[in-house]
Amino acid sequence: MLILPLHRPLTRATFPIVTALLVVLNVAIFVLFQAGDWSRLEALEAWYGESGLAQAEWPAYLDFEAARDGPLAREALAQVPDADRAGVLFHARLRDLALERALAQAARDGAGAREAGHAGALQRDFDARASRVVTLEYRLRYGEIAPLRWVTAAFLHGGAMHLLGNMFFLLALGLLVEGALGPWRFILLYLAGAVGASLFALAWRWGEAGAALGASGAIAALMGAFALIWGWRPVRFFWWFFVLFDYVKKPAIWLLPVWVGWEALNLVFNPEAGVGFDAHLGGLFSGALLGWAFVRTGQVRHEFLDETDVAPDVATELDAIRARAGRMDLAAAQEALDALDARVPGRLDVSLVGYRLAVLGARRPEAARRALQALDIPARNTAEVALQLALLEEAFPLDRPVPGGAWREGVRRRWLALGCLGECRRLLEAWLADSATAGDWFELVLRARERGEGDLHHALLEEIVARFPASPEAGKAHFMLEHGH
Structure with a gap:
């Protein structure tokens, strides 16, 4: 099985310098030192x-x-x-x-x-x-504690095809991850991934005869970090499974369980393949953990993550659809919108126009469905969160019942991940008031403290005490208010 993210074109602006240097270093070591x-x-x-x-x-x-x-x-x-x-x-x-x-x-x-x-x-x-x-x-040798080898093994390869395969994946992943982290954090991730892959392989293979080498463990760390850093943002990737293949767009986080599951299944049921599935798993876990830490501490480049990557004619087509809607040519506008939505699925701006067409046509059930569809699209930045909040306020005013479903938790979780704490508070207060738990509110408290938003942090603690007086979270909130936490 092959799953490869191909979400950004390689241009002068996106050129991953450190990734290119790592490729040169790996090739140089193979040609100059391993060739003999x-x-x-x-x-x-x-x-x-x-x-x-x-x-x-x-x-x-x-x-x-x-x-x-x-x-x-x-x-x-x-x-x-x-x-x-x-x-x-x-x-x-x-x-x-x-x-x-x-x-x-x-x-x-x-x-x-x-x-x-x-x-x-x-x-x-x-x-x-x-x-x-x-x-x-x-190389890495099973049964030996040799920290230097935990890193050096990641720069050795068993042959030219082994090297070429790894460098191809390194370039593809490096383009996306280096741009999101910057050069120094990217180097840290790569080296930490190499160490994590080696340690997991040692733990799994301890007592066995054998050795390991190759950059695939460190590259797997880039895969794990990619899934956490890009999170719920839709990304384009190519997949190939035996004779089936396709090029699709889905949230990046979906790739992590697929990657982990594939490596784990092969590690258990295909031990004689001669492939370092153990090192791949160690790299995936290490990279995912570091990726999560980078996101939680605000060390990712949102301007790179949020940069539009769809052909500019989409905006032109949306303007033409809006113009038709303005002339009340709703049937033609809807037909054009459906074709555009099929071509570039998962775009919030396209989904919002679909909602607007349903409103203009007085199709209330369709408008509600389109609104929920737009809310279920992962927001990529704070501007898109603002658009979704405005849609929520318009489509589901407080005097109407709010539809249930998994979209509620999805919206809350994604807005929280983007650091939109004020919007999350509004969500919990108004639209999720009947289903929000003290735990949801306390998670918002912790995020406000991490971001240093003292006033919001204090107000949220008081709100937990008032809304959930008998909950364990209320006791924690009392303690934090009394001790200034």
Whole structure:
């Protein structure tokens, strides 16, 4: 399955400089430092067999496998031809950190000082040669606490296609996330995502043989952060599942459970795929947590998030529809609006014109439906929140019943996420008064305190005490009022 956000065109104004530098750095490391690793590995394997170290370590290898997997494992390895033993042990040695440590211990516990010293010297020579293989020296190894490798592994790749695939996703996600965060927070997110991915992989794979490398964990952190930073804003993305594919526009937050679910299912049911689903999950969780923190502390660039990305002819078409409505040519106006809505779904301005046409046509049920449709569209900025509040006041005045449904909680949650606290208070006071809980009000209190709006914070505390005197939140509000919190 492939899900890739493609919500912003790459232009001079949106060019992600840090993302481009990360791509250059990854490519440079692969070309300049890793490119010779394959020949160095071949030379190391040849030396391992010719030096006699493989023959010296083979008995200890048999003992190690017998202790771990039982006598049958020892018997199976004993059937390996002499000519193949060095290669078998070489690859097992590189992959299994526990085996490497057992071989070192066996050398120290040799039958005699001379034999132990010779084996130890050969092992030190092997380690010195292996340290010149960049991939071996800086990859993540399961069962080892090595903080430097938690980062360096994210800049290594197992081949050209591995590198190209990761860099493609890095460019696509970096364009959206770097623009929303700025360069320094983006770098912090990328590096923290690499560490989070490594830690999750270590926790999941602890005690197993193996190693990991690649930028996909850090890139997964960009995916998790993207979903939280863009939140309920509709974004365009391409999806591909086997032979099915499409290009759609939905709220960004919807992508997070899909991404997490896909990685988790593969981690549990497809363990032999050779893909770091564990690292992907760790990156997703790390990125989502940091993305949430950036949003809550106001460290996102709303001007980038709210920038219109639809063709400018939409505004022209809306003006033409309004002109037809002004001439009371409502049927033609409605037909044109329906076509526009199908082409650019989820736009508040288009939905508001639909409401206005229903009002002009005296179609009250249709007007109410259009109003609810417009309220269900995630507002992208404070200006759109103001438009929705004005619509709410007009379509559902206080002398009429307010329709129930999930739209109520959706509007409250999205307005709160955008920091529109005054509008949220108005919503709770008037239209949600019959369903709002003390918890809803207290959440507004906490957000006002975070934003440093002292007067609003104090007024909301008093309102909770007056509206919900018997609730636990009223007790908290009393305490905060008395102690000046």
